[in-house]
Amino acid sequence: GNSVTQMEGPVTLSEEAFLTINCTYTATGYPSLFWYVQYPGEGLQLLLKATKADDKGSNKGFEATYRKETTSFHLEKGSVQVSDSAVYFCALSENGNKLVFGAGTILRVKS
Amino acid sequence: GAVVSQHPSRVICKSGTSVKIECRSLDFQATTMFWYRQFPKQSLMLMATSNEGSKATYEQGVEKDKFLINHASLTLSTLTVTSAHPEDSSFYICSARSGAGGSSYEQYFGPGTRLTVT
Numbered sequence: 001g002n003s004v005t006q007m008e009g010p011v012t013l014s015e016e017a018f019l020t021i022n023c024t025y026t027a028t029g030y031p032s033l034f035w036y037v038q039y040p041g042e043g044l045q046l047l048l049k050a051t052k053a054d055d056k057g058s059n060k061g062f063e064a065t066y067r068k069e070t071t072s073f074h075l076e077k078g079s080v081q082v083s084d085s086a087v088y089f090c091a092l093s094e095n096g097n098k099l100v101f102g103a104g105t106i107l108r109v110k111s
Numbered sequence: 112g113a114v115v116s117q118h119p120s121r122v123i124c125k126s127g128t129s130v131k132i133e134c135r136s137l138d139f140q141a142t143t144m145f146w147y148r149q150f151p152k153q154s155l156m157l158m159a160t161s162n163e164g165s166k167a168t169y170e171q172g173v174e175k176d177k178f179l180i181n182h183a184s185l186t187l188s189t190l191t192v193t194s195a196h197p198e199d200s201s202f203y204i205c206s207a208r209s210g211a212g213g214s215s216y217e218q219y220f221g222p223g224t225r226l227t228v229t
Binding site for chain 2: 004036041042043044045046089098099100101102103104
C-alpha cells in the first residue's frame with residue numbers, strides 16, 4: 001500500500017539556517033504530495049502541495065519539488081525563523097482520496 | 112480560510128463510559144469528514160471517512176461498534192468512543208472537505224481533542 005517516510009526529528013536549527021526535511025513515498029499510482037504544518041496548540045494547516053512530477057510547491061519561503069524518479073518531496077527553506085518552529089508532516093493522496101501521512105518532524109528554531 | 116472546530120479540546124473520562132467528540136465546519140459545507148487518531152510521536156492514522164447522510168467507511172482494524180461516527184449535517188460530524196478503555200486514550204483529529212474536484216480536494220483540519228481514559 002501507499003506510505004510516506006520522513007526524517008526523524010527533532011531538528012534543531014539556529015535562526016536564518018537552511019532547512020531540509022526529507023520525505024520519500026511509496027505509491028501504486030501517481031499521487032498528489034503535500035506538506036502540512038502543525039503549530040503548537042493548533043490544527044494541521046496545508047503548507048504546500050504538488051500534484052504531478054516536477055511540480056514545485058511553495059509557500060511562506062518553503063519549497064518542495066515532486067521528484068518522481070527518486071519518489072521524494074523534500075521540504076526546504078533558505079532561512080528559518082523562530083516562528084517556523086512546529087511539526088511538519090509530509091503526506092500523499094491518490095485521486096483526492098484519503099491522506100497518508102508520514103510520522104511528522106519536529107522543527108525547533110533557536111534565536 | 113476554511114475553519115474547522117472540535118469540541119471538547121480535552122476530555123477525561125472513566126473506563127467503561129462513552130464520550131462524544133464534535134467536529135464542525137464553521138464557514139463551509141463539508142460533504143466529507145475524516146477522523147484521525149494520533150499517538151504520541153507518531154503520525155495521524157485515518158480511522159474513518161464519513162459522507163453526509165450516509166454510513167461511515169472505516170479503515171481496516173478500526174472497530175465500528177466502538178467508534179461510532181455520525182455525519183448528520185453538512186457542518187457537523189460526531190465521533191463517539193463507546194465503553195472507553197485506557198488504550199483508547201489518544202489525540203483525535205477531524206478534517207473536513209467541501210467536495211470533489213480542484214481545490215475542494217483540500218482537507219481542513221480541526222485542532223484535535225485529547226482523550227484520557229482513567
